[in-house]
Amino acid sequence: MNSVVAINRRARSDEQKALRRQTVLRAAEAYFLEVGYEAFSMAQLAKRAGLVKGTLYLYFKTREELFLTLYEESLTRWSQVFISNLSEPMSSEAYARALHNTALADGTFVPLLIRLEHVIEHNVSTPRLIESKRVFMQRVEVIAESTSKALALSLRQAKEVTKTMGVLLIGATRTDQGPSLEDEELPVDVQDLIASFSSEPLFVKNAVRIIEGIRAEATANSHKTNR
Amino acid sequence: MNSVVAINRRARSDEQKALRRQTVLRAAEAYFLEVGYEAFSMAQLAKRAGLVKGTLYLYFKTREELFLTLYEESLTRWSQVFISNLSEPMSSEAYARALHNTALADGTFVPLLIRLEHVIEHNVSTPRLIESKRVFMQRVEVIAESTSKALALSLRQAKEVTKTMGVLLIGATRTDQGPSLEDEELPVDVQDLIASFSSEPLFVKNAVRIIEGIRAEATANSHKTNR
DNA sequence: TTATATAGCTGACCGCCGATCATTTCAACT
DNA sequence: AGTTGAAATGATCGGCGGTCAGCTATATAA
Structure with a gap:
């Protein structure tokens, strides 16, 4: 269903966190290309990245x-x-x-x-x-x-x-x-x-x-x- | 309290409606100069113009x-x-x-x-x-x-x-x-x-x-x- | 192998937004 | 004075960005 496979349930090491951050960024870019700036919502992005809105804010303020x-x-x-x-x-x-x-x-x-x-x-x-x-x-x-x-x-x-x-x-x-x-x-x-x-x-x-x-x-x- | 006197409770004639539209625009301009584009809210504008949010949408889509x-x-x-x-x-x-x-x-x-x-x-x-x-x-x-x-x-x-x-x-x-x-x-x-x-x-x-x-x-x- | 501590993750929740619409209210006309 | 139709209202809607107390997966120690 999701475009990116969630490699781990939780990212503990720094490399894993960097990887998760990357999957968010890649999902964000694909989503942005589809809907543009104004229609871009964090909740939708979370869905597409295979996680929940609150988690996004662990990776981006x-x-x-x-x-x-x-x-x-x-x-x-x-x-x-x-x-x-x-x-x-x-x-x-x-x-x-x-x-x-x-x-x-x-x-x-x-x-x-x-x-x-x-x-x-x-x-x-x-x-x-x-x-x-x-x-x-x-x-x-x-x-x-x-x-x-x-x-x-x-x-x-x-x-x-x-x-x-x-x-x-x-x-x-x-x-x-x-x-x-x-x-x-x-x-x-x-x-x-x-x-x-x-x-x-x-x-x-x-x-x-x-x-x-x-x-x-x-x-x-x-x-x-x-x- | 309001910066502009509400000349009539209701605007019936075309001139009165134009006048009310103008008071909204003038309030909007003053408000915009204070807070800028992103912080500008229709509810706040309504308050400053001395009416209610829904009324704004009679004058602007x-x-x-x-x-x-x-x-x-x-x-x-x-x-x-x-x-x-x-x-x-x-x-x-x-x-x-x-x-x-x-x-x-x-x-x-x-x-x-x-x-x-x-x-x-x-x-x-x-x-x-x-x-x-x-x-x-x-x-x-x-x-x-x-x-x-x-x-x-x-x-x-x-x-x-x-x-x-x-x-x-x-x-x-x-x-x-x-x-x-x-x-x-x-x-x-x-x-x-x-x-x-x-x-x-x-x-x-x-x-x-x-x-x-x-x-x-x-x-x-x-x-x-x-x- | 099991217990514990840590921290990644969750989802309910907040206040606010732009926009809508059934209802109320008042000015103009008969 | 009574009627009427449109202006005004305010409750309501779905959705937004952002927060946080609590849950639980996982690394580590025993």
């Missing part, structure tokens, strides 16, 4: 700490996929396209990213928040290194590109997160509006503008005196 | 339709303030700064904007959604017209700038929506990270890059043959 963990996992997973899709050198456009497509291909990453600051982080302990921010910084570092090579930018520039791409990604993928309705229900003017906010071209075009802007600032600065 | 109405109001209000802050001509940077500062100055606009697609629109009837999208299109039109004059761009370019600024605003104001915690609790590396995502410079710098990018594309295209 709050619903949001569970989501924060899923976010961290998806960030790391995505960053690896993204980096493996880069070549040296590549165009800004190809870079932007790779970033966008790998991000959207991971069903967990974007939905959690866009809720990170204004929902998830508000019900998480401060130490856990700090830990999470450090994971984030580390990923930025790693991505920036690859970005530097792919786009032939200084590390400082590459770091700025990396951070800015995150900002743009959040804004550009909004429409994909809107209500999914049959297009036939919508009048053409509204359909056109939604089409004009289609995330892929929106992201890619502006990513290129920003990357080229950052590149241009460097050459402009090198022509100036050091004030 | 769902909590989200109430928020959608507040969003539309704030969008219109902000766009007027923003436009009145534009001059002709002005620099991209001044334009971006005006946009960012007027948007953040309105306590309702940004918090609702960032939740629009992935929360609010998911519990709203399709006709109401269509109506709301049309209000949005109309505001884009109005803002684009002023943008065209302020930045000396074609209307087509100005419309693209306007839409893109919305996307960027959502991404850039994320950090402002994070948990508000005493800075002393955070280690310096995390403080630095948060500071590096400070929304004003983040927005302004990238807005300028995008605006200048759009401007440059026009001159580049005019040098090409019409393919």
Whole structure:
């Protein structure tokens, strides 16, 4: 009945506890992919993971700490996929396209990213928040290194590109997160509006503008005196 | 006790109903400014508006339709303030700064904007959604017209700038929506990270890059043959 | 092999949420 | 004054995230 076999009735050793935590996380991810953030309930998750709601709270302090963990996992997973899709050198456009497509291909990453600051982080302990921010910084570092090579930018520039791409990604993928309705229900003017906010071209075009802007600032600065 | 005097025990005429709807909206806005989106409860709102929870649902189908109405109001209000802050001509940077500062100055606009697609629109009837999208299109039109004059761009370019600024605003104001915690609790590396995502410079710098990018594309295209 | 102590796990319970609806009540019209 | 229909009510619903006293499986000691 359950998707994961409960190996033991009780997890006593640290390894067993880690294993149980993992089965919860995997069940949570599968469930999240089905129903999304708002419809996700802890009681349902417990059922699917083959235990009871109270037990979940032995492994995660709050619903949001569970989501924060899923976010961290998806960030790391995505960053690896993204980096493996880069070549040296590549165009800004190809870079932007790779970033966008790998991000959207991971069903967990974007939905959690866009809720990170204004929902998830508000019900998480401060130490856990700090830990999470450090994971984030580390990923930025790693991505920036690859970005530097792919786009032939200084590390400082590459770091700025990396951070800015995150900002743009959040804004550009909004429409994909809107209500999914049959297009036939919508009048053409509204359909056109939604089409004009289609995330892929929106992201890619502006990513290129920003990357080229950052590149241009460097050459402009090198022509100036050091004030 | 109540902030608004209940003019009548019952609203019978259309004007009276509109008036009561307005008192609910004004109470909702004041309450929202105090507690934000997640802590906002319909029962509390009813108390503050001087009526009972069930009555709210005579005037708004769902909590989200109430928020959608507040969003539309704030969008219109902000766009007027923003436009009145534009001059002709002005620099991209001044334009971006005006946009960012007027948007953040309105306590309702940004918090609702960032939740629009992935929360609010998911519990709203399709006709109401269509109506709301049309209000949005109309505001884009109005803002684009002023943008065209302020930045000396074609209307087509100005419309693209306007839409893109919305996307960027959502991404850039994320950090402002994070948990508000005493800075002393955070280690310096995390403080630095948060500071590096400070929304004003983040927005302004990238807005300028995008605006200048759009401007440059026009001159580049005019040098090409019409393919 | 059996007794004991530990801690993982349970499920009933809490307060609150958004939303509904049969009933009450009052303003307007005859 | 009597009638009526819609505005307002408040009890009620199912479900939510989260808690906790008690149960019991399990590791260890005797």
